[in-house]
Amino acid sequence: xxxxxxxQIGPVAFRIGSAWKAPLDALGRLYAAYPAxxxxxxxxxxxxxxEKPWRRIFRPSVAIRGDYVLPDAAPMALAHGLLAAxxxxxxxxxxxxxxWLLLHASTVEKxxxxxxxxxxxxxxxxxxxxxxxxxxxRLMGDEFALLDMDSGQLLPFPRAISLKNGxxxxxxxxxxxxxxxxxxxxxPKGEIRHMRPNDDSLARMGEGAMPALILFxxxxxxxxxxxxxxxxxxxxxTQASTNYVNLGRRGFESLNRLIDACPALAIxxxxxxxxxxxxxxxxxxxxx
Amino acid sequence: xxxxxxxxxxxxxPDGVGDCDWAGLISAARAEQLMGSLAFRMEEQAVPxxxxxxxxxxxxxxxxxxxxxxxxxxxxxRALAPLGVPVILMKGTAFHAANLDACVGRSxxxxxxxxxxxxxxxxxxxxLRAGWEHVKDAxxxxxxxxxxxxxxxxxxxxxTRDRMIDVHHTILPLTARPRPDxxxxxxxxxxxxxxxxxxxxxxxxxxxxxxxxxxGDLAGGLRNLWDIDRLLxxxxxPEFRRTLLERARLHQLAPHVARALRLxxxxxxxxxxxxxxGRFTLADRLFEARLLARNGWGQERRKAxxxxxxxxxxxxxxxxxxxxxxxxxxxxx
Numbered sequence: 327x328x329x330x331x332x333x334q335i336g337p338v339a340f341r342i343g344s345a346w347k348a349p350l351d352a353l354g355r356l357y358a359a360y361p362a363x364x365x366x367x368x369x370x371x372x373x374x375x376x377e378k379p380w381r382r383i384f385r386p387s388v389a390i391r392g393d394y395v396l397p398d399a400a401p402m403a404l405a406h407g408l409l410a411a412x413x414x415x416x417x418x419x420x421x422x423x424x425x426w427l428l429l430h431a432s433t434v435e436k437x438x439x440x441x442x443x444x445x446x447x448x449x450x451x452x453x454x455x456x457x458x459x460x461x462x463x464r465l466m467g468d469e470f471a472l473l474d475m476d477s478g479q480l481l482p483f484p485r486a487i488s489l490k491n492g493x494x495x496x497x498x499x500x501x502x503x504x505x506x507x508x509x510x511x512x513x514p515k516g517e518i519r520h521m522r523p524n525d526d527s528l529a530r531m532g533e534g535a536m537p538a539l540i541l542f543x544x545x546x547x548x549x550x551x552x553x554x555x556x557x558x559x560x561x562x563x564t565q566a567s568t569n570y571v572n573l574g575r576r577g578f579e580s581l582n583r584l585i586d587a588c589p590a591l592a593i594x595x596x597x598x599x600x601x602x603x604x605x606x607x608x609x610x611x612x613x614x
Numbered sequence: 615x616x617x618x619x620x621x622x623x624x625x626x627x628p629d630g631v632g633d634c635d636w637a638g639l640i641s642a643a644r645a646e647q648l649m650g651s652l653a654f655r656m657e658e659q660a661v662p663x664x665x666x667x668x669x670x671x672x673x674x675x676x677x678x679x680x681x682x683x684x685x686x687x688x689x690x691x692r693a694l695a696p697l698g699v700p701v702i703l704m705k706g707t708a709f710h711a712a713n714l715d716a717c718v719g720r721s722x723x724x725x726x727x728x729x730x731x732x733x734x735x736x737x738x739x740x741x742l743r744a745g746w747e748h749v750k751d752a753x754x755x756x757x758x759x760x761x762x763x764x765x766x767x768x769x770x771x772x773x774t775r776d777r778m779i780d781v782h783h784t785i786l787p788l789t790a791r792p793r794p795d796x797x798x799x800x801x802x803x804x805x806x807x808x809x810x811x812x813x814x815x816x817x818x819x820x821x822x823x824x825x826x827x828x829x830g831d832l833a834g835g836l837r838n839l840w841d842i843d844r845l846l847x848x849x850x851x852p853e854f855r856r857t858l859l860e861r862a863r864l865h866q867l868a869p870h871v872a873r874a875l876r877l878x879x880x881x882x883x884x885x886x887x888x889x890x891x892g893r894f895t896l897a898d899r900l901f902e903a904r905l906l907a908r909n910g911w912g913q914e915r916r917k918a919x920x921x922x923x924x925x926x927x928x929x930x931x932x933x934x935x936x937x938x939x940x941x942x943x944x945x946x947x
Contacts, residue, residue: 371641
């Protein structure tokens, strides 16, 4: 490949190759504060390559390839090359990660204990995690939670947060402009802007935490709180995991352990401020 | 050394790897579906901690793959048991079910089985009753083509388990020039404890060779050749060598098996019957180059060569007029 960038995120190292310079320049700026893998070795390879050889120069189109590929993934415009690199890394994790139980969830930590939030796309878990990360919590990850099946700890995977549409404005008002990537308009998911987690989050990317609370947030509804039983939590997490089935019995046992160890709540919320207030209440009650 | 060449080196001689392009080795192994095999092969080696963890996860994953493959075979066994038809497991599932050396870390995709051709209709009906469904339209050109010319039924997929089964009645398409003796394959097959069967040792090697060199474009061929290496080493004896030659002739596949011997010896240093195998030829060099056409990023290289082998795969499969008609119909879609 013509261009290459290696990035360490939490315990995982990526090697990203690209036929073009621009996507890696953008990625390099966004991930400037991240270390390169200390051992010089990478777990996963992502490749951004022209869909057909001539599409490198003529009407460039970026195909997302790598160790693991989705055969029918649509190629992207070169202007969205940064997003392609991000999606490529997600894809490797979703299809290839076998070392930890992978949950599609965001995680924040305070006082050595973690809160894990999962929900469908649009439920607001990324926005909530991003906001909490600016209000005294440590952001561990907004996309994937890695559950260590031996220790029961959640491991940080503090990727750049992918903010969408309305959430972009919310965070721009609170966070230093230097931590943002370029504004990407007209992507398949609308407008996207990536935001780097803060320095504390990056400095502690090697530090796991035991889970203490499970939250199933849902944005855009009247405020409501409901305790969630173990069976429902279990079902929701298996649906939110890409490698649960593959991990067999170990996956089953470690997921049960997570659910047994933590209270679980479903919260509906009309706006982020009320959600943040609810989280503060629960966390206070938990600590008391 | 990088990419596929490094992968072959590591499989052949794990002691000799030392410090290498680890990310490239892992990418090539993943692309060639050899990650599990490599992880077991390198189990005793001192490798960097990150690589050791990746191999450890790959070995665990391989154990899960094995469980799933054997379960899928059991599901087929239960569905077909009432028919009293001999059901012969093939390829990866057979290696696992019979605990052959070739099963160590072996990935398994679809379940491949073989049954007598005259019982195909019953077998298909029983599978449909037990929850398998047609993947493609059960009518039209593709379906007709499969039923008339292929060595297998159109693929079936299980409704809830989402796993495919390929039901074969012989080991090469009927349009291929060699005509393997399907009845002899079944007659020589061996029963396992649970009543399922596998091909005889010589026929397993012949099937693997036919699959690699008489059918298909050699994509993913390094894994098939690794199977052949493991099988030949496990079965090797003077008697086995004699049987292999006899059976290969019976199935009209002696040249294909000879090529498998030569290339397996060339890439994996397999001990082989030199007289049967013959000398490494200029054409073999092209096969070798095709098998090794992958770089340290996991990308396929040598586009022209790969395309030539793609054309060859169609040429092997069909006589010219039929090929013309086939390509015409496919192109008009």
